[in-house]
Amino acid sequence: MTASIRDVAERAGVSVGTVSNVLNHRERVAPESVSRVNAAIAELGYVRNDAARQLRAGRSATVGLIVLDVRNPFFTELARGAEREADARGLSVLLANSDESVDREARYLDLFEQQRVRGILISPYQEVGDRLRQVRERGIPAVLVDRQSEDHLFSSVSVDDELGGYLATRHLLEIGRRRILFTGGPIDMRQIDDRLRGARRAVAEVAGATLETLPGVASQVDDGRAAGDAVAARAAEDRPDAIFCANDLVALGVLQGLSAHGISVPDDIALIGFDDIDFAAAAVVPLSSVRQPSRLMGETALRLLVEEGDDPARASEQVVFEPELVVRASTGG
Amino acid sequence: MTASIRDVAERAGVSVGTVSNVLNHRERVAPESVSRVNAAIAELGYVRNDAARQLRAGRSATVGLIVLDVRNPFFTELARGAEREADARGLSVLLANSDESVDREARYLDLFEQQRVRGILISPYQEVGDRLRQVRERGIPAVLVDRQSEDHLFSSVSVDDELGGYLATRHLLEIGRRRILFTGGPIDMRQIDDRLRGARRAVAEVAGATLETLPGVASQVDDGRAAGDAVAARAAEDRPDAIFCANDLVALGVLQGLSAHGISVPDDIALIGFDDIDFAAAAVVPLSSVRQPSRLMGETALRLLVEEGDDPARASEQVVFEPELVVRASTGG
DNA sequence: GTCCGTCTTTGAAACGTTTTCACCGTAGAT
DNA sequence: ATCTACGGTGAAAACGTTTCAAAGACGGAC
Numbered sequence A, B: 001m002t003a004s005i006r007d008v009a010e011r012a013g014v015s016v017g018t019v020s021n022v023l024n025h026r027e028r029v030a031p032e033s034v035s036r037v038n039a040a041i042a043e044l045g046y047v048r049n050d051a052a053r054q055l056r057a058g059r060s061a062t063v064g065l066i067v068l069d070v071r072n073p074f075f076t077e078l079a080r081g082a083e084r085e086a087d088a089r090g091l092s093v094l095l096a097n098s099d100e101s102v103d104r105e106a107r108y109l110d111l112f113e114q115q116r117v118r119g120i121l122i123s124p125y126q127e128v129g130d131r132l133r134q135v136r137e138r139g140i141p142a143v144l145v146d147r148q149s150e151d152h153l154f155s156s157v158s159v160d161d162e163l164g165g166y167l168a169t170r171h172l173l174e175i176g177r178r179r180i181l182f183t184g185g186p187i188d189m190r191q192i193d194d195r196l197r198g199a200r201r202a203v204a205e206v207a208g209a210t211l212e213t214l215p216g217v218a219s220q221v222d223d224g225r226a227a228g229d230a231v232a233a234r235a236a237e238d239r240p241d242a243i244f245c246a247n248d249l250v251a252l253g254v255l256q257g258l259s260a261h262g263i264s265v266p267d268d269i270a271l272i273g274f275d276d277i278d279f280a281a282a283a284v285v286p287l288s289s290v291r292q293p294s295r296l297m298g299e300t301a302l303r304l305l306v307e308e309g310d311d312p313a314r315a316s317e318q319v320v321f322e323p324e325l326v327v328r329a330s331t332g333g
Numbered sequence C: 001g002t003c004c005g006t007c008t009t010t011g012a013a014a015c016g017t018t019t020t021c022a023c024c025g026t027a028g029a030t
Numbered sequence D: 001a002t003c004t005a006c007g008g009t010g011a012a013a014a015c016g017t018t019t020c021a022a023a024g025a026c027g028g029a030c
Helices: A005-012 A016-024 A031-044 A050-057 A073-088 A102-114 A129-137 A161-174 A190-204 A221-233 A248-260 A278-282 A294-310 B005-012 B016-024 B031-044 B050-057 B073-088 B102-114 B129-137 B161-174 B190-204 B221-233 B248-260 B278-282 B294-310
Strands: A062-067 A092-097 A119-122 A142-145 A155-159 A179-183 A210-214 A242-245 A270-272 A289-291 A318-321 A324-326 B062-067 B092-097 B119-122 B142-145 B155-159 B179-183 B210-214 B242-245 B270-272 B289-291 B318-321 B324-326
Touching (some): A005 A016, A016 A031, A050 B050, A050 B102, A062 A073, A073 A092, A073 A294, A073 B092, A092 A102, A092 B073, A092 B092, A102 A119, A102 B050, A119 A129, A119 A294, A129 A142, A155 A161, A155 A294, A161 A179, A161 A190, A161 A242, A161 A270, A161 A324, A179 A190, A179 A221, A210 A221, A221 B278, A248 A270, A248 A278, A248 B278, A278 B221, A278 B248, A278 B278, A294 A318, B005 B016, B062 B073, B062 B102, B073 B092, B092 B102, B102 B119, B119 B129, B119 B294, B129 B142, B155 B161, B155 B294, B161 B179, B161 B270, B161 B289, B161 B324, B179 B190, B179 B221, B190 B210, B210 B221, B221 B248, B242 B248, B248 B270, B294 B318
Parallel strands (some): A062 A092, A062 A119, A119 A142, A155 A318, A179 A210, A179 A242, A242 A270, B062 B092, B062 B119, B119 B142, B142 B155, B155 B318, B179 B242, B242 B270
Antiparallel strands (some): A289 A324, B289 B324
């Protein structure tokens, strides 16, 4: 069906090795042969077979990136950062979406391992250290994104989530709010838990401040809307006066939910999210948030991955960026 | 470094062929051997080499999806639709982002072709018919998404953009607006041009209505904001009384730009977007839009692709969904 | 005791590259 | 005229899998 290097060789009247040399080490072959081979390639519409190439080489030129949620702009920005760095190195990034499912996460890890990718970038759903250790033993480096490696066995690129949670909550307290509600995100995810711990720390510093968590809320806009409805359904005196959401998607949903019931943000309830996605600034009430340098995180992660690939013995490195509080109207900014 | 099927065979005391049979045709091999082989696999941490597998098989089990913009939720929803359908068939979807660059689009097409993917789903930037024809000649089916195939040589899944443009604009006229401005998206993209044509048709039906286009505006939130600023900078009597944006991202940007200058939406200027992404409903002023069934489009595209792969001779099929007008506050809904 | 059919296993070939090494011819140096 | 160097080329091996034809083992039927 498809032309192979053998067909090209035949047509150009040279050997297979020479064709390969034209493709990979042009300087080794006589100009005359180069043009004959190129002509043959054009005539036959020859396209290199990556599988054969890779089989021979033992490894591929792609990097796998597994994200928790493609719908979350934080992750797509991060992906673009990684892609950009990869470009510069002649690598390609293949994006896989685990959708916060352990199964899907495992499936994509298997897939990438079978494909012998150059390395794996992963924002893990739960503890994946054991699995990644296997992967690494088989020669594939991995870097965690959006979360530190518990035992520092792997390099990682993340943001100080605890600090982010602290900054967000302290801000809510500083504008006079006292009854804080935290919601969103699978609560058993490390990132989320860290943000919550930061919130607790901030609350502990202020006498009379309380922190409530509203569990059972996932990470999408819809989940946030449901949470907003739930809060609105309470008697006014039982409602919090501020809500801190695990991410901006949830916060945007909460905003919709509250607004639908005539609850004012920020007058009745102040609202802050996390990630500072582009849409946060464009929300009904522009949303305060905690900014993560998503693009930069992606770039950095890819760089670390490549470095580890070049020198597997090097020590793992934990890069932790500082989150930045962004105040907008949803907290009276 | 990594264990091969040969190592497994040796360890289990069987031949290579038997190991392969355990992996692919379990019923052909004696239970006793199966367990010995499985034990060996576990002990050695054997992982199939996909490159070798694919080289032998001649084709891979992945489908490539090239989108114009990963940051646009319309495309990520579409991707999830495709992914979901692929899952059910044991295929994987690899997502590539052309970022509205002809170069990047070409590079990913090359990459997928070299990888001998099972098929390609593409939302093309410009005319790619010639290139896709080549691809198909070499045995890889392709389906267009978000746009019809000009000459109907390829199957496609799209929305009636002309109708969408018409619906949006007619709605603006029905609420009494007469000076319509169209903006956003590379104007040389077919999808955008169709929407504009629809707008023209609607305007032509109403005496005294005018349609202006504001060129040089791309497809991101930032571009929209700049457009909003530009409109705000005009003398009040030169401003349009309604703006139709090529997509919701741009519309959200325009909304920010106008609001920043104290121009009221919809009182001063009504605003409508396209795609109806989740964030549209959550905007400062909830955004009217034209809904595309993104998820369904992705599912359908993947289905068509697989069908064409199974029977390359079948006629191409143009699936065109009807867009749906969604009225919200930004047009006084 | 022979034959036949079934079940299981094996060895070899093939997929399309890249790389290694040996070879050849030519040109320049002696 | 001979030797050396060198640029260019080609043949063959290797990568790890799957498939296929063939052979082996075993039991039952005659």
